[in-house]
Amino acid sequence: MGTVEAPELTSQPKTVDTIRMTGAEALVQILLKENVDTAFGYPGGAIMPVYDALYDHQDSIHHVLARHEQGAIHMAQGYARTSGKVGVCLATSGPGATNLITGIADAQIDSTPLVCITGQVNSSLLGSDAFQECDVLGISMPVTKWNFQITRAEEIPEALAKAFYLAKTGRPGPVVIDITKDAQFEEFDYKYEKCTSLRSYKPKPKLDHAKIEEAAELINNAERPYVLFGQGVILANAEKEFKQFIEKTGIPSAWTIMGLSALETDHPLNVGMLGMHGNYGPNLLTNECDVLIAVGMRFDDRVTGNLSKYAKQAKVIHLEIDPAEIDKNVPADVAVLGDAKESLSELIKLVKPKSYEEWLQRFRDCDEKEWEKVIKDELHPESNILSMGEVIRIVNDITNDDHILVTDVGQHQMVACRYSKFTRPKSNITSGGLGTMGFGLPAGIGAALGAPDRTVIVVVGDGGFQMTMQELATIYQTKVKVKVLLLNNEFLGMVRQWQQLFFEKRYSSTELINPDFQLLAKGFYIPTKKVTERENLEKAIAEFINYDGAYFLEVMVGKENNVFPMVPSGSGVAEIRLE
């Protein structure tokens, strides 16, 4: 009896649901499947096949042509943060890709979901130092959540499915997909399936109920509990649950700059801003609370000041999605790992309704002191010199606290965030972790495209504005109704402030001899106005905001004004200075 020969298993017959197309066309099809209707970028040799494919889909994908790749990626960031979608950014190989790096690093540290697609030289040329070849994978690895290089068209669907999935799930972040030009040209049998899980990747830690109970127990027995909230609340869409939580427990709550707008400014339990230029009470009383409840924030050094003098007296509860943030800077007594929405929903059930009138009063007393020493004069200056604060105050009045604020980096950022008022979440866009000058203007363009029904006001300094001001051309070409408010102090203000306070007023390379910004805006065909006197300010701001379209408003503010309060670097939060 002979052995039975098993029939050889042939590879699966080609399924009928594949379509033959080029890699570049497949890429565009995938963008459509992932509901991408807006992308930001800049073309060049190695990404041309993709741009060619986009040409056929202009009705469904609006490609915003920036004037610099850094502009494109900050736009994608602003777009992602107001729309809640993944920001998509395209660039060519070599310099196109390296110009994205600042924005990628910014998105990584501020947890912004991005998919960046970069062209790459032909796969046969990889490693040969070909024209515009650059090791994009290597160079972006330290600043991406994930990255991948595609050298064959058939890799495109799986890699992009992963890219979108990884960018937006768990703690969001930027992903780079580098595609060689030959893979874009190559034809293959296309089929797309979205990615919904990866065996090595756990986006959300499973909630541990024992930890929720422990946290609730601490909260219920606290005498002076204090909540610090960050962007985690916004990223988890947990604004509602967060409010329920603090309203039920009656706990005073302070925000990090990334958490701003998660809770309306005028909420009685919103005690203000944390950090180096945050409010007086929120910093000072960090060292007097008995239970510190951190929600979706990562204890950045700009928030904590000197760690050896930070909240040593308090039991710390840390609600956080990323296990690597637990005990990184401030050790947690109770770590509640999980998505803020889920954790808060469970915690709400176990906490007791309470109020802390006396404790809240401490914050109000501090506010009064800060008002007298700092705020009164910032918002209603007695001198003739205009202040940044009064400009922001008038903006609040005219928008009814209902605008989206986008800021660049520096004094104006701190002032705008300190004094802007918000009634709606996802209304504050800023470069928090990286502090990237040049972020504001392009991020504002993206923010406006991501929230077309809202008024977007970009507040920039004269230094940072000049880092990406060429994007005024994008505003004109794309007809974005973004409002640019330049607070001109003719200095790199924040650095000058430090020079004044800590370097004996040695103003080394911080004075700016500026161009005529009015002429400049006119050159970009954007309506413009300049204010130098208080009597014209209110009218100008009203016109600026009510104008139906983009507008450029320049306000000359005090050259040597300082932002206070301030926790000097190296000091503890309780050593906050009011003057």
Next chain:
Amino acid sequence: MEQEVQEFTITAYTENHVGLLHRLTIIFTKRKINIESLTTSESETEGIHRFTIAVTETEEQVKKVVKQIEKQVEVLKADYYTKKEVVQQELALYKISTKSLTNGLEVERIVREHNARFLTIEKHFVVIEKSGFRRETIALFNELKPFGINEFVRSGRIAVSRERYGIGRDVEKILTEATMV
């Protein structure tokens, strides 16, 4: 409280992904931690790779590094061990001139006493192999030195935990759960 530095072995079970090595070493570079040795190999589970990384650091720092490693998309599980918590070995090769053998039995005695062995004996050179702890391979080095060492190399540390099952168990669990979805 400042902690003392000590020897740690970090183990990570990962997917086999181009560039992952770079991603993991970046975590150390970013914190200016010196990697004393790094070995990658297969693990007991098919298709799953294993990194074994030797560092001398404070436990606090190592804990943070391990969390950063585990955060990487392709890493299934990572953990760290003190010296006492692992069974560890290194492998060293010593190349000396064949002539050293012909002048008496001294080299053969040393090799025997050190539990080393001759890997190959060629016309002009011999290669001696020794596995063991660092101090043992160094001790042999010092004894062979007078005979002239033409070439010396030592592998990275490899180590298995002293637990009955290492984190491989957790990896198996992750993989089983993944196939159930």
